[in-house]
Each structure stands twice: as structure tokens, then as C-alpha cells.
Amino acid sequence: MAINDIYTDGIASGWDVRDASSFTAPTTLEADIVIVGTGAGGGTSAEILANAGFKVLLIEEGPLKTSASFKDMNEARAYAELYQEASGRTTSDGAITVLQGRAVGGTTTVNWTSSFRTPPETLRHWAEAHGVKGWSVDEAKPWFDERSERLGIAPWGVPPNANNAVLQKGCEKLGWEWHVIPRNVRGCWNSGYCGFGCPVNAKQSMLVASIPAALAKGATLVHHLSVRKLQFSGDRVTGLEAVALDANCIHPSGVSVRVRAKHVVLAGGAINNPALLLRSGAPDPHGRVGKRTCIHPVVFTYAQMPERIDGWYGAPQSVASDHFQWSGQFDFAPGFKMEVPPVYPALIAALFGRSGPELSQNIAQLPQFNVMLALTRDGFHEDSPGGEVRIDEAGNPLLDYEVSDYLFRGFKNALLRMAEAQFAGGASQVMAAHLDASWSPNWTEAKRQIENLAYKKFKLALGTAHIMGGCAMGEDARQSVVNSEGSHHQLQNLSIIDGSLFPTSIGANPQLSIYALAARNATRLAQRLKPAAV
């Protein structure tokens, strides 16, 4: 059966979509509002601003890949074409793997669809500790309601796959809190291939939902275009310097592009936004750009189940537990949210970190693997201040991230609780994702082993798929880059609208936190600018 390709049909109906790799001569593009980045922040902003009547230009460094190219359901193709650095991005020392999208739709094109509202504890902390105004639990609620409605976000109504069921069963047996994860899907086939690009347009990513809506309202999308610098005059951004990329989206093609717009929205994420501001020498009188770049550091445990569970099939994430997230000794160690990753073959085999027969014999059992993960809450304690984005001499972004003893204590707690849940959920053997770990046949042995592991970078497998902050919002310009609505403190016609605004990590997968805040900020921006007046 053929699935209509939204973009083939849209372009045929007159959408203005341009591939900068095909540009042969220097070009100048103009718009009322230019949005740099097409992920959760940029896509949402584009839809709202185009609906409000502005001439919107969306710029994306990555390629436009659509359902037609996702129907091979192939992991290798996905990493090469849809992820930052082919999924090989890491922190600057190589210790933490960073999974981030790089395509039209940004990370929303490849994420696993988990869609949580920002936890009330996080919103209260932002107001109290970071001077964020106007984004309290009550003020944010209508925006979460509206975006949930728009993107089909609802708790997953189908029983969890066997991989998620281990977490559910473990929590039930241990009397721990667990909940069904809300997902942004319509007409989902429950295949599990969200991470490779949804081949049936069920995931309501920006690629499928908001960007097509913006294009239908006359927005322009230019992909394969990398913005290198902002230009300034006084307190205004006067233009953008960009370079077209080659067809493979790796090297500059040699064609330069200038962009002029009355207002500029940065939505390139928590690594690329600070890097662009730093490359451009943007005003930063208090040295806040790139600071407090928070992540959810993730640790993992593997379990062997007594039977085949095929953890690669079925909605990747449908069950989560906050049992250790908001109650605990947080002066001692951070809280964490427990979930499972999909058992995508290359992803999990590469994480495994073994060689020789120990590798081949273990990964031959992948059909029986359950894998659990814990997202650690970053940015809520003085010993968890996040990392820092800086640029190298060529202007490339680097994320420096130190792991404190405070965080390592949280990782140990998380490994223990995940192992306990896996045994309670029926596992026959459990092992922490750590170079020195081995399979334990029961919880007592696993506990003894995990308590005695060396808690060090590289020994412990660390990853993250959530980069937040680095352009923090707040009312105090000494502590933040933009105000509570995303307007830059020093540059009048510059807004930042995406996850780089967050003063801390979220404590849950962040896409809906970005959608709701972006919807509010873009709506306020539209009210402030008024189409006729720009």
C-alpha cells in the first residue's frame, strides 16, 4: 500500500521548499521572520507565525527526508541521514554519547515519541531559583492542553510491548509508581520504528504536523543550509551569513547565502544556538551564552529474559516510573526517571562494549534482551550545574561536560533500582552497562556488584538524547541570555525559541516542554510584532 508522501504532494500543490545544495550562485533570501532550525521549537514557531500572517523563512542545516525514504525501516540509513554526526556525536571528551536529530523536523523526526508535560516541580523551581516569570503550572497548562490537542498527544492506549512490560511488572511487584507514557501519534501502527523516521506519518513530528501547516500558509523552507554567523548593527541583527551544503549534507558546496529578515528566531537546539551566538560575537555582557547546558545523563542496565521478547518491535517507550524522581535525598544524589530504550540492534550492540566471543555470544541473545535506562535530573543542585558549549578555532561547537561525584552517586542509585526492577519484572540475569560488569543471576548478587563498580567516565556507559539550556531564560540579565518569553536581553529583534531556553533539565523527555513553551513564545511574538508593522 502506498502512503502519501506529504512533501511530494505539498510541493506539487505549490509549497515553497528549496534544497540549497542545488543552488549554483550566491543568493539573498528575505522574509519577515527567519527561523533557524526546524525541530520542536522552530517547527512550532513557524506554524504559529505563518498562521499569524508573517512571511516566514525556515532554515534547516540537515536534509529533507520524508516517509518515502523511511520505508526501508533501516537503522544504518537513519543514523547516516537523520542524526547529528551519524549518531556519533559525543561530549568533547568522548565520554557521553549524544543522540540528536539533524534533518527537517530536527530531533522530532527521530525521537521515540514520549511526550510529557514539564513536571510541576521543575516549573516551580524555575520560578523560584531562576527568575522565570509567566510560566507557572497554571499559566503553562493551557499551552500544554493546546499542543497536546494539536499533536495527538495522549497516553498510549495499546498494551506495552514486552520490553516496556518488564518495567511495568517490576514496578507493580515492588510497589513503585509507574505510568503510561503519552505519545504524539495519530494512526500509529505500533511498529517501533520511530527512531528511524516514521514510515507512515503517524508520529506527529514537526516534519509531519507543524512544518506542513506553515508551508501551506506560505512559509518557505530551505534545507541543506547552514547558518554560520549573525551580523549586527547596534542592538539589531541585520542579517545572517549562511553556506549551502553539498547533496550529502557534509561539506559546504561553495555557494554562500545571505538572509535578511526583520526578526530572527534561533531554534537550532542547545548546542547549535550557543555556538552560533559565540561564532558571531553576539553581545554577552555577563558571559552566559553556552553556560548551564544541561543534559539528562542516561545510564543503562541489560537483562536476559527467559524467553524471546523482540524488544525492537512495538512502541519504543510506553511505560515510565517517577518513583525515584521527586522524592529522595537530593542533597546526596539527583533524582531520576526510569524508562526503557528500544532494543535497536546496532544501538544496543554498540553500547554493550564487549569484544570477542563475549560480545558475539551475548549479542546473539539480543531477542531476549530487555534494556532499561534512567534519565538523571541535571541542573537542580550546585554539584550538577550542567556543562558548557564552546567553539573551537574553526567555530565548531564542543560540549564540555564534567561528571561530579554527586551525579555518579545518582548513577549508582539508578543502576541499583533498574536491576531490582528487572529481576522483579522476570529477568533471569542482569548486568549494568559498565566495562567491568558481568551478568548477575539474582538481585542480591547484582546489588553487590553494582555497589562495587568503579564510577568513572568511559567505564560506565553514558548517553543522552536531551540537551537543554545554554541560552537560559530569566528576568535577570546577569543570569540569563533571554527574558522569560525568549527575547534576547541585548538584541531587540532576536528571539530564541527551543530547549536551549530551559534553565535546568526537565526531568522527563523534553519534546512537549519545548512545544508548549514555543507555542506561548511564538504567539506572544506574533502579538508584539503584528504582521503589518514588521
Added chain:
Amino acid sequence: MTPAAEPTAFGRRDFLKLSAGSAALLGAGAFTAGLAGCAKQEAPAAGYAFLRAGDAALFAAIAPLVLADSLPQQGRAEHLQQLLKAIDGTGARLQAPTQKMLYQLFDLLNTGLTRRLAAGVSKPWAEAEPAQIEAFLNRWRNSSIGLFNGGYRALNKLVVGNWIALPEGLKAVGYPGPWAPMYSALNS
């Protein structure tokens, strides 16, 4: 780290001394290149976009030891070639800072002196004994020095992540293929 896991040619104290020196080199690739006295601004090998000739030889040597039975004996040369191309494709898509970090690692392993000291491998990779390669992988995995663990993780991830994404690698992990009800509906 247990003494038995260390190079037999050295005593424990010597190895630790050398390890610390090698760790410093691993963190200073430019110095490594300078020490080796060879131009490491070398271009990628013919047909490659990222791997230089020595890097390809390194991966060709270690991949069979990393993958063991996940790499079928039959058609091994062809599989290895596919794997090198896949590693090269991934490397080419890395940004400059990540590429630089990897080239530093490869330089360390491809320079005679540091290869012997840090990896304990006495001959160039193409001629290295499997037992020495295996010992090198174990030593870097088990080392208490983070930079060696990091080097091990980087090599392992490039080999395993790229191989298991290829058709023969997917067979080795028992993956039945793309979820059939959807795949057949979309590709019929």
C-alpha cells in the same frame, strides 16, 4: 587491573609508567605526531573519505577480534571491506572536533613507538598476532586509565555499531528483519 592483564615484556611498574606517558600522548595528538616524525596531515586512503591507509589497516586487523563469530567466516574479506566502508561513512559525517579526537587515537596506534608502548602490539597492524590484538583490547578495556577505556570504547563502537547495522551483522544478533506487517505493506 591485574598484573596478568599487562604486557608480559614489562613489569607492572614499567607498564604504569609507560601507560601514564602514553595517556598524556593520547591527550596531545599533535605531540604524538611530532614525536613520530611523520606527517599526519595524511589524506584519506583511495576510495575513502575519512580513513587513512593506516586507519583502515588498524580496523581490518581489530574487527575480526572484536566481532568474533558475529563476523561470518565465509566471505570474510568481503564483509571486512563492507565494514571498513561503513566505518568510513560514519567517520566522514563526524564534525571536525570528533574527527580530530579519533585521528589522535589512530595516530597513537599507528606510530611504532606508541603502538608498542600503549597497545603492546609489536608489529604493524596488518602483521600483528591475533593474540596480541586480543590482549590489547582486553588491556584497554580493563585499564584503570580513563583515556584507554575511552579509546577502547571509541574503537569498539565504530566496529560494532557499523557492523551490526549491516545485513550480516543483523543476522548475527537474531534480528528477524523490519517488522513484517508494515514492511510488506509499504514495500509491496
